[in-house]
Amino acid sequence: MDPGTLSYLSIGSLGTGFGEESLERGLALGIDFIGADAGSVDGGPQALAGGPPAWSDAAYRRDLSLLLRASRRAGVPLLVGSCALSGRDWGVDYFADMARSIAEEFDLHFSMTRIYSEIEPELVVERLAAGRVHAIDPAPPYDAERARRSSRIVAVMGVEPFQRALDEGADLVLAGRATDTAIFAAIPLARGFDPGLTWHAGKIAECGTGSAEPRRRLDVLHVQLEKESFVVQPLADDLRCTPFSVAAHQLHEVADPFTLVEPGWTTDMRNVRYEAASDRSVRVSGSVAVPTTYTVKLEGVESAGFQRMFMLSVRDPTIVAAIDTWVSGIQSDIAIRCREVLGEGALEQCEVHTRVYGRDGTMGPREPITRFEGHEAFLLVDVVAPDQATCESASSVIWYAFMHAKSPGWRGGTTVAWPFTRAIHDIGEVFRFNVHHAMEVDDPLETFRLESEKVR
Amino acid sequence: MSADPPTRTLQDALASVRSKNAGPFTVTFDLFFSDRETFLDVIEQQVLTKEVVGALYGLEPDRVRIFEFEPALAIKVSVPRLVPGGSPGDSDVAGGQQFVPLLDIPLR
Numbered sequence: 001m002d003p004g005t006l007s008y009l010s011i012g013s014l015g016t017g018f019g020e021e022s023l024e025r026g027l028a029l030g031i032d033f034i035g036a037d038a039g040s041v042d043g044g045p046q047a048l049a050g051g052p053p054a055w056s057d058a059a060y061r062r063d064l065s066l067l068l069r070a071s072r073r074a075g076v077p078l079l080v081g082s083c084a085l086s087g088r089d090w091g092v093d094y095f096a097d098m099a100r101s102i103a104e105e106f107d108l109h110f111s112m113t114r115i116y117s118e119i120e121p122e123l124v125v126e127r128l129a130a131g132r133v134h135a136i137d138p139a140p141p142y143d144a145e146r147a148r149r150s151s152r153i154v155a156v157m158g159v160e161p162f163q164r165a166l167d168e169g170a171d172l173v174l175a176g177r178a179t180d181t182a183i184f185a186a187i188p189l190a191r192g193f194d195p196g197l198t199w200h201a202g203k204i205a206e207c208g209t210g211s212a213e214p215r216r217r218l219d220v221l222h223v224q225l226e227k228e229s230f231v232v233q234p235l236a237d238d239l240r241c242t243p244f245s246v247a248a249h250q251l252h253e254v255a256d257p258f259t260l261v262e263p264g265w266t267t268d269m270r271n272v273r274y275e276a277a278s279d280r281s282v283r284v285s286g287s288v289a290v291p292t293t294y295t296v297k298l299e300g301v302e303s304a305g306f307q308r309m310f311m312l313s314v315r316d317p318t319i320v321a322a323i324d325t326w327v328s329g330i331q332s333d334i335a336i337r338c339r340e341v342l343g344e345g346a347l348e349q350c351e352v353h354t355r356v357y358g359r360d361g362t363m364g365p366r367e368p369i370t371r372f373e374g375h376e377a378f379l380l381v382d383v384v385a386p387d388q389a390t391c392e393s394a395s396s397v398i399w400y401a402f403m404h405a406k407s408p409g410w411r412g413g414t415t416v417a418w419p420f421t422r423a424i425h426d427i428g429e430v431f432r433f434n435v436h437h438a439m440e441v442d443d444p445l446e447t448f449r450l451e452s453e454k455v456r
Numbered sequence: 457m458s459a460d461p462p463t464r465t466l467q468d469a470l471a472s473v474r475s476k477n478a479g480p481f482t483v484t485f486d487l488f489f490s491d492r493e494t495f496l497d498v499i500e501q502q503v504l505t506k507e508v509v510g511a512l513y514g515l516e517p518d519r520v521r522i523f524e525f526e527p528a529l530a531i532k533v534s535v536p537r538l539v540p541g542g543s544p545g546d547s548d549v550a551g552g553q554q555f556v557p558l559l560d561i562p563l564r
Contacts, residue, residue: 041480042550044542138481138519138536247527248474251486255478255534257523274527304544353545364538364547366513368557384544432543433480 003192006032006225009235010184012208012218014038014063014080015055022220022235023066027074029222034071035183036063037206038095039082041433042253045301048086048152049431053094060084064095065102068172072108079162079173079183086299087154087177089116095174103455110172110456113165116449117154117176121147123447124298124439132440134295139436146302146434153300153435158263160444162186168452176448177299179262180206184223193225195289199260199267201230204249204284211249212239233281240280247274260287264294264444295438296447302434305351307427308395309382312402312416315375318409323377326408327354333401341393350394351384379416384430395424466504467559469494471529475555480541483551484534485558495529503561509533512557533558 009026011018014036026034040054047053053060064080071078084091092114099112124147127133135142147153154177163186165173175183181202188198201223204211208218212234219239224231232241250269251257260267272286319326338347357378360367383398385391406412441447471490478484487504489495498504506517513520513535521534542549 042477042541044546044549045480045540046542140481140540244528247525248486248488248530251474251484251525251528251530251532253476253478253484255482255484255521257525257532272527307544351544355547362547362553363556366538366554366557368512368560382544430544433540436479436481 002227006188006191006193008032008184008187008205008223009034010205010208010221010223011036011063011067012210012220013040014067015053015060016218017059017063018208018219019236020066023070025235026220026222027070031074031076031222033077033079033187034067035079035081035205036067037081037180037183039085039087039177039180041086041299043085045431045433047084048088048154048299049301049429050088050090050152053084053086053091060095061098061102064098065106068099068102068108069106071171072110077166077171077173077187079175079186081175081178081180081183083174083176087117087156087175088152089118089176092116092174092176099172099174100455108456109454111169111452112172112174112455113168113170113450113452115157115161115165115173115175116451117157117178117447119153119155119447121150121153124153127439133298133437134440136297136436136438140434142435142437147300149302150300150434151303151431153298155296155298155439155441155447156263157296157448158182158265158444159186159189160263161448161450163190164445165450165452166190168450170452172455179297181260181262185262188225194227195265196267196287197225197228197230197285199262199265199289200269200272200284200287201225201232203260204232204246207249207252209234209236209239210252211246212241213245214239229283229285231277231281231283233278241282243274243276243282246282246284263296264291265289266292293440294444295440297438298435299433300435301431304430304432305384305386306388306391307382307384307430308391308424309380309427310395310399310402310418310424311378311380312418313376313378314416316407316409316414317375318407320375320377322408323356323359323372326405327356330401330405333405334398337397337401338394341397342390346390347394349386350390352394352398353382353384355380382427399424464563465559466498466561466563469498469563470559473555475552477537477541477551478534481537482534483537483554484532485555486528487531487533487558489529492529495526495531498531498563499524501564503563504531504533504558508561509535509558
């Protein structure tokens with residue numbers, strides 16, 4: 001059966017903005033839904049662990065308010081994935097509170113479904129024991145003990161939780177952690193569009209005009225699915241999609257550009273075609289999807305300890321000329337004083353990272369230039385300890401050792417420079433991602449909880 | 457170090473580079489060439505290999521993935537990160553600067 005055509009808008013990244021005029025143009029084209037991804041793990045583990053999301057309340061509210069009003073005006077669903085960056089339950093509730101407040105402000109009435117994606121470590125432990133958790137290379141070692149060390153784990157949802165919410169009449173879906181593409185594939189798959197095209201279109205759409213040129217801040221992208229191809233176009237006048245710009249997005253933030261792995265589906269994107277449909281839109285075809293064993297990717301974080309940091313600079317030419325030996329010469333002072341203050345073995349429980357900017361601060365061991373040149377150096381030192389009290393003691397000892405480290409040229413004179421009166425900065429508890437695995441589930445909805453309500 | 461550095465490197469052939477995490481455990485580099493001739497020339501020279509990239513990043517060759525992607529005149533290189541993005545000890549949380557060692561790969 002020919003499913004006809006279906007079109008949708010993708011705004012890029014909720015909280016980073018888009019043109020209001022672009023959204024209006026998109027609505028005028030006649031659309032079936034609006035999708036907005038809000039997630040990323042690029043900022044590290046803190047957001048999932050419990051830290052704040054990337055953007056401000058005002059930034060999220062501006063975007064969500066415009067989208068919600070647009071979706072109500074057009075009478076089409078609004079699907080939001082990975083609420084407040086990490087998709088943890090708190091983020092879903094945060095966006096839900098915001099949606100209720102926006103509804104009150106603008107007198108909007110709609111059905112809202114929240115989808116929660118946090119799971120209990122014990123479920124993972126059970127699946128590990130059953131051999132139903134599979135590493136996604138490269139993956140860290142993972143076992144029951146590590147799963148139980150996680151302070152939070154989310155399962156990354158595919159299309160099915162969105163589809164269930166829509167079947168139950170949701171006008172607004174606020175999803176926890178979701179694949180970027182599932183937001184845009186849920187409705188087309190339910191309506192019978194080709195799975196290969198649908199997933200590929202979702203991949204191209206996920207960042208809004210990330211697939212257009214010139215590359216500037218993200219804006220609204222219009223996607224039209226047809227029987228044998230899909231067409232993408234940006235809605236801002238100064239942007240255009242070219243076969244090159246859209247193809248380039250197939251490479252975006254994926255390790256393998258030819259194989260798109262999603263819950264329940266793998267899409268082969270080797271034989272794809274990108275053709276100009278106009279001077280600013282592109283027609284895409286050729287992807288082929290096949291169903292696979294249903295798995296959900298896991299994202300989990302565990303505590304790595306408590307961190308403090310300080311920064312300093314050196315301009316003394318005799319230090320700069322011997323920066324490596326100068327830094328290593330401080331280490332025995334640190335070891336002696338830490339033993340005096342904290343006891344035997346305490347320093348060994350800490351991680352001390354000394355980054356010398358100007359030498360290899362950015363690249364670390366992967367810096368190809370081994371020779372240090374320049375007339376000054378910037379040092380960023382951080383200390384990670386098992387508890388806050390140890391971190392405070394160790395970091396202050398290490399800071400003092402650097403402050404009074406001897407200059408090789410001046411018989412111990414001078415001290416280092418630092419820019420703020422508060423020299424040591426508290427970062428607090430820090431975390432690490434500890435899993436990169438896919439877990440088999442008995443049902444695509446198994447690990448997700450849906451809560452629906454009438455707003456106003 | 458050679459007294460006569462090669463006159464042409466990969467940097468000279470590139471129109472654009474994008475360097476970014478692909479999840480917290482991988483960093484990926486998209487190397488775009490300005491025209492088909494340059495793209496095909498770099499492939500034909502076989503200078504961007506798993507062995508070359510592995511040596512630059514301190515990795516066994518089988519930990520390196522390389523894809524030629526003709527529709528965007530690009531070569532993608534994906535390597536494991538040194539530490540997961542944002543873990544203690546990381547110096548480039550989103551992986552935006554880790555492409556640099558590739559630039560100096562010599563071309564004929």
